[in-house]
Amino acid sequence: EIVMTQSPATLSVSPGERATLSCRASQSVSSNLAWYQQKPGQAPRLLIYGASTRATGIPARFSGSGSGTEFTLTISSLQSEDFAVYYCQQYNNWPQTFGQGTKLEIK
Amino acid sequence: EVQLVESGGVVVQPGGSLRLSCAASGFTFDDYTMHWVRQAPGKGLEWVSLISWDGGATYYADSMKGRFTISRDNSKNSLYLQMNSLRTEDTAFYYCAKDERRYSYGALDYWGQGTLVTVSS
Numbered sequence: 545e546i547v548m549t550q551s552p553a554t555l556s557v558s559p560g561e562r563a564t565l566s567c568r569a570s571q572s573v574s575s576n577l578a579w580y581q582q583k584p585g586q587a588p589r590l591l592i593y594g595a596s597t598r599a600t601g602i603p604a605r606f607s608g609s610g611s612g613t614e615f616t617l618t619i620s621s622l623q624s625e626d627f628a629v630y631y632c633q634q635y636n637n638w639p640q641t642f643g644q645g646t647k648l649e650i651k
Numbered sequence: 652e653v654q655l656v657e658s659g660g661v662v663v664q665p666g667g668s669l670r671l672s673c674a675a676s677g678f679t680f681d682d683y684t685m686h687w688v689r690q691a692p693g694k695g696l697e698w699v700s701l702i703s704w705d706g707g708a709t710y711y712a713d714s715m716k717g718r719f720t721i722s723r724d725n726s727k728n729s730l731y732l733q734m735n736s737l738r739t740e741d742t743a744f745y746y747c748a749k750d751e752r753r754y755s756y757g758a759l760d761y762w763g764q765g766t767l768v769t770v771s772s
Contacts, residue, residue, distance in 0.1 A: 545713065578758035580696070587746055587765060588688075588696065593758035599751075600760075631696050635757060639712045640686075642696040 546570050550643035556651040559622050565646045567615040567632035576636035579617045583628045653677040653761040655747045660766030667737050673730040673747030681725040684750035687732050689743040737770045
């Protein structure tokens with residue numbers, strides 16, 4: 545099973561600033577990597593798939609990069625609605641696996 | 652508009668069985684792989700299982716193999732998860748999710764609101 549490790553566990557950033565979230569895979573997942581956002585009491589929402597393609601309706605301030613084992617989600621200018629938990633997921637191998645999440649909180 | 656509506660979550664005793672359902676609408680159901688993902692209260696996401704668009708292929712997380720069975724009825728636009736030999740650690744919200752790729756396997760682009768399964772004596 546591929547282990548996905550996200551860092552940091554919690555990230556404190558001020559509105560308007562840039563946030564950078566990391567995800568590392570225990571072996572290569574090529575570009576088969578997705579990012580999800582989850583707010584309290586809600587289902588997850590797909591942000592990025594294929595490591596760098598924004599899902600439908602996702603603002604341009606969200607961007608993804610990386611391939612192989614190292615991936616990054618960048619939020620260029622944080623809005624109040626962006627404070628949430630973010631998960632990465634690999635779908636290159638069975639079983640598909642999620643990272644443990646990064647909580648993005650207001651500084 | 653894509654909609655996924657889960658049902659069937661209840662309180663069940665350890666060792667018991669339960670069948671979850673997911674009613675899908677707003678897309679061509681039999682073109683897409685479907686998934687179940689779960690989340691224990693206050694914890695992270697855990698992928699459970701998937702079934703291919705035609706039901707011909709199924710995959711499971713290791714901890715669910717032999718206990719859970721995923722199935723689908725394309726004539727009813729419905730997805731199911733049969734859960735047997737339930738354990739307290741199976742307590743979670745169970746989400747139904749749609750794959751973003753047609754006739755393949757990819758990320759999960761639409762999710763239901765989840766149904767809560769509680770395993771407790």
